[in-house]
Amino acid sequence: MEKGLKWETTWLDLPSGEHKRPEYLAINPVGKVPALIDDGVIVHDSTIINEYLEDRFPAAKPLLPRDPVARATARKFEDYADAYLMPSLFKIFFELRKSASERVQARIDEGWNEARQHFAYLDKELAGREYFAGEYSLGDISFVPPLANLERAGFTIPPEFANLAAWWARMKARASFAASWPE
């Protein structure tokens, strides 16, 4: 959407294991979402999909800065979203999927405490900047799926993380946010 490309989404129901069915394993043998099919080319892992789209459509709005330092910064935050924030939020999402009687509140609390530590770091990084790599980039976009899911689960970025909360409001105001959201 940010690059003005057209796409169709197929949603898979993870709790029922749709991503482990043979039809999907033929697309992504590791059985994880997301995966992209572009004109018969299959790409999976969100980082590689993002970089593929950047390389394939360089003329469309660039989402990685040209400057090497800003480019590395964008990639650093892209990785932070995947490798550090996501595992903490998964602790919450995994418990919330369970029935109320099986749910372990201590694991939700652990995930939320970790999330707050990530928020503190991200808030500090945003001081004096509108976007993580200075200009809007994949470094910002990569936080949208985990944070949108967190909000959907009923959690809000605490207002004490004012830079992060303001950045999140900017991200949600973009047309791409509404366009990417499930019906």
Ligand SMILES: N[C@@H](CCC(=O)N[C@@H](CS)C(=O)NCC(=O)O)C(=O)O
């Ligand atoms: N590094 C991968 C992580 C993919 C990933 O863990 N996806 C999760 C959903 S966000 C998944 O498919 N989980 C199902 C499972 O592991 O069975 C990426 O960024 O694409």
